[in-house]
Structures are given as structure tokens and as C-alpha cells.
Amino acid sequence: MNADPRAFKAQARDALNDAKLKSALGRLKTRFALKRQEAVAGYGDFEGLRQAGRAIRDYSIANLDRLLVTFERNVVARGGVVHWARDAAEAQEIILGILRDAGAKTVTKGKSMVSEEIGLNAHLESNDMIPVETDLGEYIIQLRKEPPSHIIAPAFHLHKEQVEEAFRDAHTALDPNRVLNERQALVAEARAMLRTSFEAADAGITGANFLSAAEGAAVIVTNEGNGDLTRLLPRTHIVLTGIEKVVADLDDVAVLLRLLTRSATGQEISSYVSIMSGPTGERPGSAFHIVLLDNGRSKLIGTQAQDVLRCIRCAACLNHCPIYSAIGGHAYGATYPGPIGAALNPGLIGDSTYHHPNASTFCGRCAEVCPVKIPLPTIMRHWRAKEYADGLAPKAMIAGLGVWAFAAKRPALYRLGAKIMTRALKLMSRDGAVHSLPLVHGWFAVRDFPAPRGKTFQELWRERA
Amino acid sequence: MSARPRVGLFVTCLVDLVRPQIGFAAVKLLEQAGCDVVVPAAQTCCGQPAWNAGADRHAVDIAWQVVDIFDEFDYVVAPSGSCAGMIKRHYPEVLKNDPRALALAAKTYELTSFLVNIRGMKAVVAKCPTRACYHDSCSGLREMKVRDQPRQLLKSVDGLTISELSNGEVCCGFGGLFSVKYPEISERMADDKIADAVATGADMLIGGDLGCLLHLEGRMERQGKTMRVRHVAEVLADAI
Amino acid sequence: MSARDAILLSIRSRTRAAAPKPDSYRAPIIPFDLVAAFVTKAEAVNTEVRILEREGEIPTAIAEILRAHNLAARIHLPPNSDVGGLGGLTILRDPPGPDDTAVTRVPLAIAETGTLVQPARNASPASWHFRPGFEIAILKASDIVVHFEDAIQKLKAQDLPPTINLITGPSRTGDIEQTLELGAHGPKALAVLIVRD
Numbered sequence: 080m081n082a083d084p085r086a087f088k089a090q091a092r093d094a095l096n097d098a099k100l101k102s103a104l105g106r107l108k109t110r111f112a113l114k115r116q117e118a119v120a121g122y123g124d125f126e127g128l129r130q131a132g133r134a135i136r137d138y139s140i141a142n143l144d145r146l147l148v149t150f151e152r153n154v155v156a157r158g159g160v161v162h163w164a165r166d167a168a169e170a171q172e173i174i175l176g177i178l179r180d181a182g183a184k185t186v187t188k189g190k191s192m193v194s195e196e197i198g199l200n201a202h203l204e205s206n207d208m209i210p211v212e213t214d215l216g217e218y219i220i221q222l223r224k225e226p227p228s229h230i231i232a233p234a235f236h237l238h239k240e241q242v243e244e245a246f247r248d249a250h251t252a253l254d255p256n257r258v259l260n261e262r263q264a265l266v267a268e269a270r271a272m273l274r275t276s277f278e279a280a281d282a283g284i285t286g287a288n289f290l291s292a293a294e295g296a297a298v299i300v301t302n303e304g305n306g307d308l309t310r311l312l313p314r315t316h317i318v319l320t321g322i323e324k325v326v327a328d329l330d331d332v333a334v335l336l337r338l339l340t341r342s343a344t345g346q347e348i349s350s351y352v353s354i355m356s357g358p359t360g361e362r363p364g365s366a367f368h369i370v371l372l373d374n375g376r377s378k379l380i381g382t383q384a385q386d387v388l389r390c391i392r393c394a395a396c397l398n399h400c401p402i403y404s405a406i407g408g409h410a411y412g413a414t415y416p417g418p419i420g421a422a423l424n425p426g427l428i429g430d431s432t433y434h435h436p437n438a439s440t441f442c443g444r445c446a447e448v449c450p451v452k453i454p455l456p457t458i459m460r461h462w463r464a465k466e467y468a469d470g471l472a473p474k475a476m477i478a479g480l481g482v483w484a485f486a487a488k489r490p491a492l493y494r495l496g497a498k499i500m501t502r503a504l505k506l507m508s509r510d511g512a513v514h515s516l517p518l519v520h521g522w523f524a525v526r527d528f529p530a531p532r533g534k535t536f537q538e539l540w541r542e543r544a
Numbered sequence: 545m546s547a548r549p550r551v552g553l554f555v556t557c558l559v560d561l562v563r564p565q566i567g568f569a570a571v572k573l574l575e576q577a578g579c580d581v582v583v584p585a586a587q588t589c590c591g592q593p594a595w596n597a598g599a600d601r602h603a604v605d606i607a608w609q610v611v612d613i614f615d616e617f618d619y620v621v622a623p624s625g626s627c628a629g630m631i632k633r634h635y636p637e638v639l640k641n642d643p644r645a646l647a648l649a650a651k652t653y654e655l656t657s658f659l660v661n662i663r664g665m666k667a668v669v670a671k672c673p674t675r676a677c678y679h680d681s682c683s684g685l686r687e688m689k690v691r692d693q694p695r696q697l698l699k700s701v702d703g704l705t706i707s708e709l710s711n712g713e714v715c716c717g718f719g720g721l722f723s724v725k726y727p728e729i730s731e732r733m734a735d736d737k738i739a740d741a742v743a744t745g746a747d748m749l750i751g752g753d754l755g756c757l758l759h760l761e762g763r764m765e766r767q768g769k770t771m772r773v774r775h776v777a778e779v780l781a782d783a784i
Numbered sequence: 785m786s787a788r789d790a791i792l793l794s795i796r797s798r799t800r801a802a803a804p805k806p807d808s809y810r811a812p813i814i815p816f817d818l819v820a821a822f823v824t825k826a827e828a829v830n831t832e833v834r835i836l837e838r839e840g841e842i843p844t845a846i847a848e849i850l851r852a853h854n855l856a857a858r859i860h861l862p863p864n865s866d867v868g869g870l871g872g873l874t875i876l877r878d879p880p881g882p883d884d885t886a887v888t889r890v891p892l893a894i895a896e897t898g899t900l901v902q903p904a905r906n907a908s909p910a911s912w913h914f915r916p917g918f919e920i921a922i923l924k925a926s927d928i929v930v931h932f933e934d935a936i937q938k939l940k941a942q943d944l945p946p947t948i949n950l951i952t953g954p955s956r957t958g959d960i961e962q963t964l965e966l967g968a969h970g971p972k973a974l975a976v977l978i979v980r981d
Contacts, residue, residue: 092728110962123812128809138806148792157946169787215957232958235962238961262963271882274969302956302958303970305969307913307949308914311910311911322795330808330936333931350952350953350954351914351950351951351955377795380800381799401715402726402729405729437722438725440718444713444715464598464600467598468598476725480593480594480602487602487606488609490586493589497560501561512765521723521727522762525766526734526766529765531561532563534564536560536564536568537555537560539564
């Protein structure tokens with residue numbers, strides 16, 4: 080049921096017409112944006128914290144190879160195993176191999192956007208393994224067979240009635256007459272069902288919010304505690320992570336944690352922060368595997384999109400984006416929606432994501448709230464320029480801009496053209512507005528154009544003089 | 545610097561084409577603020593549509609033209625946060641930090657912030673007995689730090705009350721070519737902004753960027769709404 | 785070429801501007817009374833806190849808390865861990881289930897965020913903080929440090945344990961309609977007994 084990034088406009092249209100979705104998206108302001116604002120106001124020098132966070136992430140990118148090697152050495156020294164994967168297919172095969180060697184069948188999963196990025200669950204299922212999502216939001220969408228719609232709140236687009244329906248359909252062993260219309264009851268039911276999965280799992284896969292090179296540690300941040308039950312109970316724990324997540328040491332993690340939780344949910348810290356260096360499973364002979372995934376990240380280094388690698392996946396940009404607020408995450412048809420997706424996807428995925436950097440007004444709110452000061456609109460513009468140079472922009476737009484630029488560079492021609500245009504528009508007006516024009520369908524599909532005065536400013540100014 | 549600074553008025557293509565009265569209002573206000581205003585005839589466009597679309601070569605050519613035309617002035621003032629923002633915030637990147645581009649950027653301003661922050665204007669003599677709401681354009685707000693200045697001047701307009709929008713920091717959905725490339729999303733964003741404006745009980749919407757205003761006014765006309773839409777320069781120059 | 789070599793080569797072959805090692809970050813100052821600061825932050829996230837003057841008050845406090853929560857007089861205590869004087873309670877040494885109460889000792893806490901720092905050692909396995917329905921943690925007032933960085937520094941003075949769990953409040957989720965519910969997978973409630981030495 081994965082949407083296609085090329086069908087963005089049709090998917091956006093469907094989203095705009097979805098009243099349930101619109102009501103769910105209204106929570107972006109009240110639940111996320113306002114909470115973040117309170118947390119920022121309560122911190123004092125939040126701008127200083129952002130500067131510190133940016134400097135830490137820039138240092139990581141500038142020293143990425145060295146930090147990854149140091150990280151690997153320290154993980155291995157403490158009994159872990161490090162694997163490197165160039166792309167999604169390699170990562171899938173590595174993980175499958177680890178699971179097969181461990182004789183694993185049921186695999187619990189902590190929330191991992193990277194695992195969505197590589198399509199891990201589908202790959203495991205087609206190889207007779209049973210992945211069970213344990214983050215409540217991920218569990219719900221796994222039952223509904225749909226992808227996450229938000230980077231930190233996968234089921235953000237749903238109302239509790241839809242969750243109830245998914246639970247009733249899936250938890251068939253439970254009493255069909257049970258009352259399930261309260262959030263608390265839904266959470267309790269998920270807790271009970273998933274506890275069984277936690278105990279039975281042969282292996283656990285989590286992501287990592289940060290990798291700390293000096294200590295060889297992976298850090299995961301949850302509110303539910305599911306990440307910890309995923310990694311502690313089975314005999315095999317696999318951490319799947321992008322290579323860009325590494326920082327120098329745990330002091331760097333401290334700064335980024337302060338930024339992450341405030342920017343994401345307005346919390347000063349999440350309920351659980353787990354720092355793991357070495358096998359942590361409680362059964363004897365537990366194994367700890369780190370899978371480092373590139374999948375297009377390294378090739379962004381040294382380009383005008385490099386700063387996107389600073390991202391700590393807080394989703395503040397999504398929460399403040401007026402386009403995301405209007406259409407939600409599924410319309411993008413890619414793992415990472417919203418402004419970070421718009422800045423990342425043309426590099427990570429390619430030209431099929433043309434619409435992502437284009438469906439933006441460059442309002443700049445995303446850059447304003449980004450905890451590590453990624454210049455998101457600047458990066459989106461860079462992708463637009465690349466697409467333009469590659470001839471991938473719509474032909475009509477290229478032609479139109481060509482005509483406009485031709486005139487704009489020739490003042491006398493421009494003034495003449497403007498005189499003609501303003502008169503033509505005035506002539507076409509009825510009751511103070513132009514109601515339609517054959518050439519600019521995009522404008523007139525939803526708006527009138529207020530009638531112009533009928534003479535240009537330049538000609539009126541000259542007349543005055 | 546002479547006692548009466550020479551200001552080059554950057555008219556903007558939309559004002560020139562659609563609402564020349566805004567240009568006249570801007571001149572009046574600048575003269576009231578003690579400036580000598582010149583309107584270069586050779587100006588056309590700031591190049592933002594080309595730059596935002598990634599048509600970099602066009603943007604560079606147009607930017608050089610603007611630099612050539614305007615670098616003789618003490619200040620360059622535009623009745624628009626987005627055009628002023630293009631010159632001030634983006635020309636350095638467009639023209640690769642050329643010293644002439646940096647010099648122009650340093651002396652380019654949006655109109656109301658120029659009047660208040662540079663010329664020290666505290667009040668205007670104007671009358672507009674109505675309840676209005678003020679729309680902050682994203683570029684004005686974020687690129688040019690325009691927020692308090694128009695409000696300060698509007699406070700002095702006789703009979704005018706400004707009611708604040710609940711979600712003033714949210715984009716109206718114009719975004720230049722975005723408004724025609726993604727019309728349905730643009731429509732939703734306009735409707736949210738309009739609903740916010742209507743909820744204030746205002747019967748006039750005032751703003752500093754004509755692009756936003758034409759988009760919102762055009763949408764309101766399509767919906768049969770009767771709220772008046774005016775540029776802040778028109779209100780301040782007593783020329784509504 | 786191995787994937788490792790290919791990825792490292794891909795990184796090294798790109799031109800990167802150097803970025804300086806950032807200065808150490810100085811986190812905001814906390815008021816002098818660390819216990820008060822810890823309590824304020826902890827209570828703000830649904831942690832129940834009681835301040836005790838002596839170790840000897842612990843059994844009474846535990847019994848009171850269990851009664852107040854309508855819980856059975858039965859606790860799970862990690863093997864090799866001891867709390868003296870728990871005469872009236874049934875003490876079990878096996879791992880707690882999802883509705884059981886666990887009592888643990890916590891060696892370190894952070895005032896900045898009201899956080900318990902639990903390094904996992906064999907004596908108190910990490911899963912004990914996630915399995916039960918209710919955790920009661922015993923903390924010495926003198927073991928509260930100011931910032932996360934201070935906690936790490938203290939832990940690094942001895943060898944860093946394989947897991948460090950930072951625990952702030954009970955388990956929670958906002959995944960249904962972005963509204964907070966407690967007890968998603970970890971404990972539904974958390975109580976901290978701070979003992980002034």
C-alpha cells in the first residue's frame with residue numbers, strides 16, 4: 080500500500096479531501112508545536128543549544144570516516160559485531176544472515192525509520208520470519224498494513240476509532256464484547272498482547288538515535304520502553320542505523336538529547352534513554368550487532384545538500400510545515416516526508432521525488448525550528464536548480480520563465496510588455512476581477528485575479544513628471 | 545551621507561503591473577520621512593521567480609542588472625518583504641559574494657522597517673476607521689525581521705484597530721510559482737488564512753507583500769467574500 | 785572491495801570543509817538544592833517522590849505506597865540486592881511480571897531532568913526496570929548529580945557498564961491521538977524514595 084512519490088499531486092488531492100485526516104492533522108499545532116514552544120521558552124538559551132548542536136553535527140560529518148572507525152573499534156572491543164551495508168539490499172541480506180545464524184523466527188522491533196527505508200519487514204516476511212513492531216504507533220500501522228505517516232509518531236494520522244477497529248480485527252482471541260473505545264483500554268490491550276511477543280522473540284531489532292564513537296555505544300530514546308524490552312529479552316540484538324548518526328562522545332550525545340526531545344515532543348527528556356555498548360541481552364551468550372547503512376548518505380558529503388546529514392530525526396520541521404499540515408505524510412510516498420524529506424529524498428532516492436522540494440513556499444518555518452539549523456529551503460532550492468539544469472522541470476515552466484527572463488533583461492521591452500499585459504488583464508476583468516485565463520490554469524482553478532489599475536506604475540510615474 | 549538620503553525605489557513587478565497606487569503611496573511615505581526618491585526606469589524584476597525555480601543563469605543575469613541600476617543610491621527600498629529579501633538575503637549567494645552585491649544587500653530594506661528603523665518614523669497622518677487584521681508575509685517576517693514596525697505605524701492611523709490573527713506565523717500559501725504549481729494545497733492554505741482573518745471580525749486585511757495579498761484577495765473573490773484587502777503603504781499614506 | 789572499504793572510500797573521496805571540535809557545552813545552571821530540583825522535575829513527569837531521613841524508614845514507605853496504590857503486599861527484589869526490615873512483605877527474587885511491583889536500588893540520579901541512572905549489572909538486570917507494572921527505586925540524596933554529563937563522568941570513573949538506562953518517570957505513549965497515556969510497555973507507575981544519609 081505504499082504510495083508513489085511521482086503520484087504526489089493526486090495523493091495530496093486525496094489527502095486534502097480526507098476529512099478524518101484533516102482533523103487528525105489539526106493536532107500538529109496543539110500537541111507538537113505548542114509543546115515545543117513551551118519547552119524552548121523554558122530552557123533559557125535555546126539558541127546557544129542549537130549552535131552547539133550544529134557544531135557537533137558538523138564535526139561529525141567532517142570527521143565521519145574517522146569517527147566510524149573509532150566507533151567500530153570500540154564496539155568490537157566490548158564484544159559487539161559491526162557490519163557495513165552500502166545499500167538497502169546489502170542491509171537486508173546482512174540482517175537476514177544474522178537472524179538465520181541465530182535460528183530466529185520471531186523478531187521484535189523497536190521503532191526504526193531506517194528499517195522502513197530499506198523495506199526490512201517485507202523482506203523478512205518473504206523469508207519466513209515474523210517481524211513484530213512494538214512501538215505502539217508502529218504496531219497499529221503494521222496491523223493496518225500501511226506505512227508510517229510521521230517520523231516520530233507513525234500513527235499520527237489516525238483517530239482512536241480506527242485503532243479500535245484495527246485491534247478488533249487483529250486480536251481475535253479476545254472477547255469481542257469487550258469495551259475498547261477509550262485510549263487507556265487500547266494501550267492496556269497493546270501492552271498485554273505485545274508482552275507475549277517480547278517474551279517469545281528470538282531476536283530484537285532497534286534503530287539508534289545516536290552512535291557515540293569514544294565509548295562504542297548506541298543510544299536509543301523511547302517513551303514506551305519498548306526499545307529496551309526488544310533488545311534485552313532475546314538472545315540477539317541488531318541495531319540498524321544510518322552512518323551519519325555517529326558523534327564523538329557521550330557529552331555530544333547530552334547536547335543532542337536536550338535538543339531532540341524538546342524539538343520533537345516538548346519533553347525535557349524522554350522516559351527512557353538507553354546507552355548500550357556491547358551485548359546487553361540478559362540471556363547467556365547474547366550477541367550485539369550494529370549494521371551501519373550508507374544508502375546514499377555518503378555521496379551527499381561535499382555537496383550543497385551536505386547539511387541535511389546533521390538531521391537528528393526530531394520531526395520539528397514536519398510539525399511546523401504548512402504543506403505537511405495540509406496533506407500529511409502518506410501523500411509524499413516516501414519514508415521521510417515533510418521538509419526533511421524534501422531536502423533528503425532527491426539525494427537518497429532520486430528524480431522520482433521531484434515534487435518534494437517543489438511543493439514548498441519556502442516560508443522558512445522549518446529552518447527556524449530545526450534544532451541543528453539545517454538550511455532546509457536552501458537545500459530544496461539546490462535540488463530545484465539541479466532538476467532545472469538536468470531538464471527535468473516542467474516544459475511549460477521552463478518556457479514561461481524563459482520568456483519572462485528575456486523580457487526582464489530588456490527594460491524597454493519589459494515596459495512595453497507590462498503596459499500590454501496590464502491593459503489586457505483590465506479588459507478581461509468582470510466585476511473587478513479576472514475569472515479565468517487559458518494560460519495560467521493553476522491560478523484560476525482556485526482563485527480570481529483582482530483587476531489591475533490598467534496602467535503600469537512606471538508609465539504613471541513618467542506621466543506625473 | 546547627505547541630510548536627505550537618495551532612495552532608489554524598487555517598485556516590484558506586481559506593484560508596477562497591478563497596483564501602481566502602492567508605488568505612489570511608498571513614494572509619499574519616503575518623502576514624508578525626509579528622503580529624495582528616485583524611480584529608475586530600467587528596473588524590471590528582482591529575479592526571485594527564476595532563483596526559486598532553480599533557473600540560476602536567469603537569476604544571475606537579472607541580479608547583475610539590479611545591481612547595476614541600484615548601486616548608486618544611498619538606500620534601496622521596496623514595498624515588499626520578498627523582493628527586499630531576495631536582494632538582501634539571497635543576492636550574496638546568487639552573485640557569489642561579489643562586493644557590489646554585498647554592498648547593495650547591505651543598503652536594501654523593506655518599506656515599513658526602513659521608515660521605522662532607519663528613518664525613525666513614529667507615526668503617520670492618516671485615517672481609516674475600520675477593524676483590520678495584519679498579514680505578515682513569511683519573507684517579511686523571517687528574512688527581513690518585519691513585524692513590529694508596520695504595527696507601530698498602523699497604530700497611529702486614526703480610527704484603525706488591528707486584531708491579530710491566531711496563526712499569524714503560518715504561510716498563506718502564495719509562495720510565488722507554488723500557487724500555480726500546487727493549486728489545491730495553495731487553496732487549502734489560503735482558506736485557513738482567510739478563516740483566521742474572518743474570525744478576527746475584521747473587514748479589512750492589510751499586508752506588506754502584494755503577492756500574498758493578490759492570492760488571498762483572489763481566493764476571497766472566488767468565494768464571494770467581501771473583506772477589503774490593502775497594502776500597508778496604501779493605509780499609511782492615507783490612500784486606501 | 786568490502787562494503788566497509790567502499791563506504792569509507794566514498795566518505796574520504798568527498799571534499800569536506802574542516803569543522804573545528806566544538807567547545808564543551810555548559811548546560812544551564814541548576815539551583816543549589818539538588819534534591820529539590822530533582823523532585824520538581826521528577827514530579828512533573830508523574831514520578832511519585834518521597835523523602836526519607838533514614839534507611840530504616842524504607843520498609844514503612846514501601847508498605848504505604850503499596851497500600852495507597854491498592855497493590856498486594858508483595859514485591860520483587862533483584863537477586864544480590866537487599867533492603868533490610870521488609871518483614872511484612874512477601875519478597876520474590878524472580879523477574880517481575882507486567883502487573884508486579886519491583887524494588888530496586890539506584891546508584892545515581894540527575895537533577896537536571898529528574899532522571900534515575902541505572903547501570904545494568906548482574907545484581908540488577910536492566911529488564912527489571914521495564915518488566916514490572918510498578919517500580920519503586922531507592923536513591924541516596926548524595927548520589928544526585930547536576931547534569932547528564934556529570935553522571936557519565938562518574939560512570940566512566942569505573943568501567944562503563946554495557947547498558948546504562950536513564951529512566952525519567954513511568955512508561956508513556958502519545959501514539960493514540962497524541963494524548964498521553966501511562967504504562968505503554970514499561971511500568972505504569974514509578975516511585976522514588978530519596979534517603980538523606
